[in-house]
Amino acid sequence: AQSVSQHNHHVILSEAASLELGCNYSYGGTVNLFWYVQYPGQHLQLLLKYFSGDPLVKGIKGFEAEFIKSKFSFNLRKPSVQWSDTAEYFCAVNGHSGYALNFGKGTSLLVTP
């Protein structure tokens, strides 16, 4: 069955610390990969996405993610987090010709001043 796993459910970091959130997927065939973010009181917003090409993709607000096909992973990174990065982060996947997004359970990130 298709699935998306996010290993860290709750992460607490101090400002300026580096961030890496794990995402692994179980999918047959070619995939499209997404990271969405939900800031407190706001709706889900797209951070970045990967369809093909360079496996290192850059998104908004200094975030980046690396697609490693051999590991079925799409980890999210940021070299130096800010307090304003406090949010819930969701990894999502769909098949290359699909449309319905399959989400992980999310990671709640708290950045302390």
Next chain:
Amino acid sequence: GAGVSQTPSNKVTEKGKYVELRCDPISGHTALYWYRQSLGQGPEFLIYFQGTGAADDSGLPNDRFFAVRPEGSVSTLKIQRTERGDSAVYLCASSLKAGGQETQYFGPGTRLLVL
């Protein structure tokens, strides 16, 4: 520009009642999706529309759930004989066209509480 809007933002109902949740997609977006998000979980796909027709309703949990999009724009998710387990945030998303590489833009959701 205007994003996806959903009404009501909150809905409290009693077990057994009927509810309707409305979604207004971004103007010009032909594809519309409904998801459901339970506490501590990621969104789960319910149904997808391309234009007026439901292209895939495989995520609807049972026949108490139904959705329409009669004119290819606004969509309504309808839940009959609500149960406590239906309590969740119902999210709507739209994309310019159908396809796996299209970005889906989400609305703020409707928080449904069934007492």
